[in-house]
């Protein structure tokens with residue numbers, strides 16, 4: 001893979017992004033979209049680096065935002081407002097006003113009080129807000145509990161037992177225009193059957209609203225498609241073809257309706273690496289610790305979700321030995337791997353944590369007063 005000599009010029013730790021892989025991934029993704037006439041909004045929260053956003057915008061995708069600042073960033077980055085959507089259970093008045101003034105495509109509304117607030121604020125600005133209803137379909141994403149969002153007990157979305165009441169509110173609110181239903185059931189979904197179950201729920205719910213007399217020009221199935229963290233080099237690009245074929249087979253699209261998606265992780269995870277160096281190799285009881293200069297503040301996924309990241313020693317060709325790979329932060333959860341085989345490792349070796357392009361750098365923090373790791377790109381090598 002990467003020749004570590006090229007990294008000597010940069011102080012570790014840093015994020016490294018392979019832009020050619022990103023472009024290739026976007027090429028495959030957009031050709032699938034075009035095949036079926038589908039549309040996509042990229043979930044900015046996965047990675048909001050300017051170079052990444054630029055590639056995604058140039059590929060023709062819109063932006064899926066979950067905060068007012070993300071809406072502002074999307075607009076400043078040149079995304080067409082008509083391709084910006086805004087989800088989230090806790091949109092503040094200030095955030096809603098930002099989005100109304102920006103004339104975004106749609107608010108994905110998650111509750112009745114939110115619809116009422118958007119209606120009032122839109123009235124105050126003399127506008128009519130396009131809204132989609134984020135439905136909680138009570139589908140189990142079979143993923144980590146912290147990234148499951150579509151079960152009845154989760155805070156996200158509107159449950160079907162509230163439909164009558166929601167329909168009344170939407171009909172009464174003259175400054176909102178319902179344009180469709182929105183769904184997002186979780187993240188890192190690797191069991192594609194989950195999306196089949198989702199499609200069946202979507203069909204059922206759309207029928208309910210159509211029977212009420214609703215026009216639904218858009219249906220949005222959200223994101224959530226998982227990537228392979230265990231064998232990143234064998235699975236560089238997600239099998240988008242199978243995913244879209246399954247949607248095409250199972251989703252009942254209403255006449256003239258646009259189908260939207262909100263991919264995040266699946267587009268950017270594999271193109272990013274967290275590159276660090278070994279500071280010390282320390283003997284422990286029955287295991288050797290490889291202590292990196294990258295820590296949980298740089299990449300929190302292992303500590304937060306017990307997530308696995310494939311680890312590569314870029315510098316050593318020695319025989320395989322077992323290591324516990326940890327960071328320098330003063331927390332026992334600051335650990336990237338409990339027990340992993342690596343070629344014999346020593347101080348100064350370059351270590352790559354793979355599949356770090358999504359929910360990596362965006363979640364970096366300054367705990368222990370550590371510096372935020374910078375980003376470098378393949379065309380800077």
Ligand SMILES: *Cc1c(COP(=O)(O)O)cnc(C)c1O
Nearest residue numbers: 043087187223224262263264265
């Ligand atoms: C996070 C999020 C996404 C993207 O999820 P991925 O698992 O990264 O594809 C899409 N839509 C909404 C509403 C989200 O919150």
